[in-house]
Amino acid sequence: MRGFGPNTLGLVNTATGLTTSYFATKAMLKPGAIGVAAQSGIFVGALLRYMSSMEGLELSKGLGLGNKMDVNECDALEYLARDDQTKIVVMYLEDLREGRRFLDIAKRATKEKPVLLLKGARTAEGARASSSHTGSLAVEDSVLQGAIGQAGILRMGSIEELIWTLKGFRTMPLPKGNRIAIVTYSGAQAILTIDEAVNSGLKMATFLPPTLAKLSEVIATPSKASNPVDLFPDMMTHGFERTSTKIMEALLEDPGVSAIIFISFAATGPEPYGPVASMVKESASKPVFFSLLGTRDDMEACRSFLEGMGIPCVPFPETAARVISHMWRYTTFKEQGEP
Amino acid sequence: MRGFGPNTLGLVNTATGLTTSYFATKAMLKPGAIGVAAQSGIFVGALLRYMSSMEGLELSKGLGLGNKMDVNECDALEYLARDDQTKIVVMYLEDLREGRRFLDIAKRATKEKPVLLLKGARTAEGARASSSHTGSLAVEDSVLQGAIGQAGILRMGSIEELIWTLKGFRTMPLPKGNRIAIVTYSGAQAILTIDEAVNSGLKMATFLPPTLAKLSEVIATPSKASNPVDLFPDMMTHGFERTSTKIMEALLEDPGVSAIIFISFAATGPEPYGPVASMVKESASKPVFFSLLGTRDDMEACRSFLEGMGIPCVPFPETAARVISHMWRYTTFKEQGEP
Incomplete structure (x- = not known):
């Protein structure tokens, strides 16, 4: 007893x-x-x-x-x-x-x-x-x-x-490496996230040539088509749906990218995120986190929408960097038996 | 121009x-x-x-x-x-x-x-x-x-x-010192908060004899009537309203207490917090933060209720410790002209 x-x-x-x-x-x-x-x-x-x-x-x-x-x-x-x-x-x-x-x-x-x-x-x-x-x-x-x-x-x-x-x-699946890619509307939030990622032991991914070629189809400015990928203002040409799905496709296929953080705005409700979120859900090849900033109500609506699809949507993207770092540490430990 | x-x-x-x-x-x-x-x-x-x-x-x-x-x-x-x-x-x-x-x-x-x-x-x-x-x-x-x-x-x-x-x-008003008091239903959350407070440069207040006397009117267990003040299970005797307001009154009056963090549960809706929150609102003598853990909806309801009264309700109490530490640092700087 x-x-x-x-x-x-x-x-x-x-x-x-x-x-x-x-x-x-x-x-x-x-x-x-x-x-x-x-x-x-x-x-x-x-x-x-x-x-x-x-x-x-x-x-x-x-x-x-x-x-x-x-x-x-x-x-x-x-x-x-x-x-x-x-x-x-x-x-x-x-x-x-x-x-x-x-x-x-x-x-x-x-x-x-x-x-x-x-x-x-x-x-x-x-x-x-x-x-x-x-x-x-x-x-x-x-x-x-x-x-x-x-x-x-x-x-x-x-x-x-x-x-x-x-x-x-x-x-999300476990990351296979510690190289992250960031997609963003906001340079400032990307930078805060990079700071946190680097301090947590992650690194920024370098994209392979096919990835860069694919990105350039929707992001014409070369500095914005590298990591972090900056959606704005190039996406005005192709629209959010085509731009976001094309970028996500390229990053999901790049073996040098272990995890993706998608930082954008909760300005017009969650619907525009449907196509890119569906692509993430179907792929299931690497961890992807969304973080959408806007009014508290808009953020909550986006979170519910993505959560309903089984995709994590953190209030602030720095959190995603810390989570990916924990997941990566676990991958390493499980594979190598030593930290 | x-x-x-x-x-x-x-x-x-x-x-x-x-x-x-x-x-x-x-x-x-x-x-x-x-x-x-x-x-x-x-x-x-x-x-x-x-x-x-x-x-x-x-x-x-x-x-x-x-x-x-x-x-x-x-x-x-x-x-x-x-x-x-x-x-x-x-x-x-x-x-x-x-x-x-x-x-x-x-x-x-x-x-x-x-x-x-x-x-x-x-x-x-x-x-x-x-x-x-x-x-x-x-x-x-x-x-x-x-x-x-x-x-x-x-x-x-x-x-x-x-x-x-x-x-x-x-x-909230600026704290006049760096000594915090914690009121809690949950020893574990109090301990996580004390850890964060101490790491942020705050200290735990020692209560004066009149405070201890007043606390003992509702908290009969001596170890629970010291800092952190543990509501449970003594409050079963006097009920939540009398217990919480009596404790808050004692802590608001103690000049050795610079700020208060009230940690409890968002289990039955925000109404039980009305009397103690009104006391905080009327006093306005030192910073007081609430943190109420429960289902996400209950937490949100409590936050809205307290926010409507102009009282901060943080999702997790460690945040309150960090905020009080920033406020205390500002008090010091403003008064002494040097950090």
């Missing part, structure tokens, strides 16, 4: 429809592929509510570990790693009770599926609050950082980064 | 209703207090659309600097610093054409109003893209970082951070 908690909001198993939590919603019980274990009480419930309210982020299992008197992070990871329904593992932890065992289990787990970690109590003050919260002991964060990286665990900087990384893994 | 651009989307002056941009929306022309200058073409237009679609973020002036052949960042900052309608200045820049002059102007400007900077082309790759975008020359980012900090300019990490920092300055 094993025990969870104390201080847990309970369990959710969408394969059987079991829940021991009063906090469960209907969406939370819809079977999905994401297994979550959290060393917390109420947080896991609220996080699962939030996650499962987003298309594609349905759960397999939800485990509230609470204060881990018996079942701890190792047991949870071992269980989720073996669980066939679970394709991605998410953990919120404040400490590691059995550090070495956890890393051994993680090394095997990350060969099979991505493990995303949100770690609380990084600072001394956070650890102090944690010790009264779940009775955690402080771990030097830099030591932990090295160890979890070696085990192939992907560390999330924030709840928001966690959500978008999940979206990336759930909806 | 002075010229803007080339490669500019034009100008907006909400005091006179003037716009030279085809990109302007009705909301963008509603008079407000935020002056924006951006070294970009289309980005400034899209950014202004997004900003002005949010309550409290209406514009005074919008200046598309484009490639800055004549009017540059110095002229723009000097103008916005002197403009009475403008209470906060926002700049997106890829380079500084006249670095020393810019810093001199900034030093005077930041005595009067906050200046928020989003800087593109931080990396060599970003700078390369920028040189074909607006013809910018690369500046070593670490050199720039020191100089802008000394001039009291607040550097934004992302568009999202910019938006929430604007919300903070527009709706």
Whole structure:
């Protein structure tokens, strides 16, 4: 007989429809592929509510570990790693009770599926609050950082980064390299994205001659037909639909492009994005993220539209760069067995 | 005769209703207090659309600097610093054409109003893209970082951070110190927020005896009546309304508390937050941010409700810590004249 908690909001198993939590919603019980274990009480419930309210982020299992008197992070990871329904593992932890065992289990787990970690109590003050919260002991964060990286665990900087990384893994194939291409209406946003991509370990793709030739059919200005590809104002000649699909086709076919970020405007509703989004959906050869800036309502409409097609649409494109970088790190780890 | 651009989307002056941009929306022309200058073409237009679609973020002036052949960042900052309608200045820049002059102007400007900077082309790759975008020359980012900090300019990490920092300055008073208090339903979220606050230069407040006495009236568990104040499960005894208002009253009155982050759940709609939000609105003595986690729709409903009352409600509480840290840095700079 094993025990969870104390201080847990309970369990959710969408394969059987079991829940021991009063906090469960209907969406939370819809079977999905994401297994979550959290060393917390109420947080896991609220996080699962939030996650499962987003298309594609349905759960397999939800485990509230609470204060881990018996079942701890190792047991949870071992269980989720073996669980066939679970394709991605998410953990919120404040400490590691059995550090070495956890890393051994993680090394095997990350060969099979991505493990995303949100770690609380990084600072001394956070650890102090944690010790009264779940009775955690402080771990030097830099030591932990090295160890979890070696085990192939992907560390999330924030709840928001966690959500978008999940979206990336759930909806897009893994990148085969770390070279990104950017398509943009806005030089400024492309530059902010390049900065973030480079700081996250990605590189800008150099296009092959056939790609350049194809791009030049719709983008007559040579500097705008290189990476980042700047739609404006050349696309006035051929219109948005032909220009955007031609560019996307060229970039999807270029083996030197590992992932694509399409930055544009949410100015006239989502419909103009239909053809280029359909092309992305059909290809499924490399990760593609959209990011469309405009009024909040227009952005929301575009996000819903693309999300309905299973394509991630981030509010700001820098987020896409961070997500692609996590996905690329996972590809490398899975293939080489070492970071 | 002075010229803007080339490669500019034009100008907006909400005091006179003037716009030279085809990109302007009705909301963008509603008079407000935020002056924006951006070294970009289309980005400034899209950014202004997004900003002005949010309550409290209406514009005074919008200046598309484009490639800055004549009017540059110095002229723009000097103008916005002197403009009475403008209470906060926002700049997106890829380079500084006249670095020393810019810093001199900034030093005077930041005595009067906050200046928020989003800087593109931080990396060599970003700078390369920028040189074909607006013809910018690369500046070593670490050199720039020191100089802008000394001039009291607040550097934004992302568009999202910019938006929430604007919300903070527009709706809340400046903090008088760097000691924050956290009220929470969720130990885990409090801990993530403490980590971020400490890494941003904030500290946890120690409550005075009268505060502790008042908190103990609704929170019977001593460890939960200290900072962070944990509502659950003690509030079951007195109900959410009495518990939340009593705690807020105690924290608003404690002179050792400079700012408050209230972390809770968006589970049952925004109404339960009415009484505690009204208290915050009436007091206006220190910055208070709410962050309510739940399904996306519930979170949106809570945000709208609180935003309608002029109170910032961030999606995730770590953001509030970063915003308070920017506001505190500005207080210090304004008072001491040195960072």
